[in-house]
Amino acid sequence: MTSLEKARAVVKILDEKKGIDIMALEIAEKTIIGDYFVIVNGTSNTHVKSLAGDVEFEMSKQGVEPFKITGKATGWILLDYSDVLVHIFTRETREYYDLERLWSDATPVDISDLITED
Numbered sequence: 219m220t221s222l223e224k225a226r227a228v229v230k231i232l233d234e235k236k237g238i239d240i241m242a243l244e245i246a247e248k249t250i251i252g253d254y255f256v257i258v259n260g261t262s263n264t265h266v267k268s269l270a271g272d273v274e275f276e277m278s279k280q281g282v283e284p285f286k287i288t289g290k291a292t293g294w295i296l297l298d299y300s301d302v303l304v305h306i307f308t309r310e311t312r313e314y315y316d317l318e319r320l321w322s323d324a325t326p327v328d329i330s331d332l333i334t335e336d
Contacts, residue, residue, distance in 0.1 A: 219280070219281075219282060221246075221252075221253035221254055221301040221302055222253075222254070222327075224254075224277075224282060224299060224301065224302045225242050225253075225254040225256055225302045225327065226242075226329065226332060227276075227277065227280065227282075228256045228273055228277065228299075228302060228304055229242055229256055229329045229332045229333075230332050231272055231273050231276045231277070232256070232258045232269060232272075232273065232306075233332055233333050233334055235268065235269055235272045236261075236265075237258035237259070237260065237269055237306075238258065238259050238260065238261065238309070239257075239258065239259055239312075240256070240257070240258045240329065240333060241256070241257050241258075241318065241326065241327075241329070242254055242255065242256050242257075242326070242327035242329050243255045243257070243318075243321055243324040243325065243326060243327065244324060244325040244326075244327055245321060245324045247325070248321070248323060248324055251303070252298075252300065252301050252302060252303045253301040253302065254301065254302045254303070254327065255302075255303050255304075255305060255317065255321065255324070256302060256303070256304045256305070257305045257307070257312070257317055257318065258304075258305070258306055258307070259306070259307040259308060259309045259311075259312045260306065260307070260308060261309075262308065263293060263308060266293065266294075266295055266306050266307065266308055267290065267295065269295075269306050270287070270290070270295040270297060270304075270306050273297055273304060273306075274287070274297060277299070282299060284297045284298055284299055285298045285299060285300045286298040292311075293307060293308035293310065293311035294306070294307050294308075294311045294312075294315065305317060
């Protein structure tokens with residue numbers, strides 16, 4: 219599975235599990251830490267933990283395991299798939315850290331075909 223396929227698979231899982239304001243950024247040209255960020259927020263700490271668990275479970279079924287998971291007791295959980303970094307926030311935490319602004323020079327990935335309208 220390529221990095222882009224992995225990022226798109228994560229986006230699809232997050233959308234199916236009602237993640238809010240999902241975005242994907244290509245960061246490969248900007249840093250060596252990975253190829254893509256997937257950023258999403260949940261409606262509560264419980265939803266954030268559920269989203270993280272769902273991504274981990276569904277990706278594992280596809281044979282993709284996280285290198286590391288951090289922040290399970292906070293409002294920001296990071297699932298590190300080496301080339302794809304999945305940031306799952308509460309709304310308040312996402313607004314505070316504002317990764318979209320910090321990585322504003324990264325290239326947005328078109329995921330509109332994966333996002334369903336409610």
